[in-house]
Amino acid sequence: MARHNSNTIIKFAYDTTVVGLNTDNDETAYREEVRDLAGWGQNNNLSLNVTKTKEMIVDYRKRSTEHIPILIDGAVVEQIESFKFLGVHINNKLDWSKHTKAVVKRARQSLFPLRKRKTFGMGPEILKRFYSCNIKSILTGCITAWYGNCSASDRKTLQRVVRTAQYIIGAKLPAIQDLSTWRYQRKALKMVKDSSHPSHRLFFLLPHCKRYRSAKSRTKRLLNSFYPQAIRLLNR
Template sequence: MTTVVGLITDNDETAYREEVRDLAGWCQNNNLSLNVTKTKEMIVDYRKRSTEHVPILIDRAVVEQVESFKFLGVHINNKLEWSKHTKTVVKRVRQSLFTLRKLKRFGMGPEILKRFYSCNIKSILTGCITAWYGNCSAYDRKALQRVVHTAQCITGAKLPAIQDLYTRRCQRKALKIVKDPSHPSHRLLSLLPHGKRYRSAKSRTKRLLNSFHPQAIKLLNSQPQPGLRHG
């Protein structure tokens, strides 16, 4: 899957459209065929007075503009809201809960039930969780936690809350980025001159504040780990 991300400033779409043309040209030069019918364009625009965007053309075919699409298993919409994705996650987890109940009825012990939960249900709950959970609504978070609670009742074991799963994944991902100078986000996690805390990310909106990088920096600063100075 190939994705082109462009920033349109002052209604000037020139750079964005050139990027799309360059991609189409590269594909043609390398004997690759773009399937325009499967190509989608999604525009994220938070301005109070949004303007109409002229559709993108590839090989003189119009690229469909959509309000949402599924990218690497995550449902993204043009408002960067996550209700559709969380509903999909909850639905998939409930299907796995049915299997978990069956295993319990067949006499499987708590350890096996907990292992099934970790391998099947938790993996669904935490898929790309660092990208979407931070900006979930309170309603969606409660829905996610309810399925964790149900799994806990079935297994009879203490299971980590969805918020704890998110926090751990954020911390783990942040540490990997800190230790990998080649990572595109490495420069966003920079230490202050005294070398004890990370530089906080500037944020004008709650949406940005709740996204991964500001939350990761907040977690790193609240729980400093030995060796981070060498990241």
């Protein structure tokens, strides 16, 4: 568990990610967290692979300062501009062009098998099932995390794949925008119903009202992210 409130430790299988929020150029808590994590590993007979450990810094200040590299067991941790986290490409600008390009490339590779099944005489219902399992699942993977801040050109590129699949199948398919809206609502409702969910407290009903309190956002990036959008959808 993270020792400092400004840090979060995310664990998945054998991967561990430390997320730190540094304010006023104070990186003390973040660096202590990394040091303690490395120490915990040694005490539990686990060694960190420093060559595979990366550090990514997100800094939107106009006058950004130079960040001193992190050291683990005396080895310097490489600073990178982007990395793939649980199948999602994240960069230090938090734009999603690289991720959407990777998604579109994978989805287009599945269009050929879809065409082949059409030539084999398979009907629209079977083709739609194939599309749902092999193409839509790729296009909508973790969509609630990245679609809100996609550029207009990236959204058009994603929708082009849907239109191509629709032409091959010969039946109407849901637009990528509608799929994202449905995923937002479904995820938000799960959080509202589950009081043990860490994000349950963010969905706060106004007094004597069925509407939820809107999330404050000073930037367009935050306004288009999951929680503000989910609350707006629930308030419709």
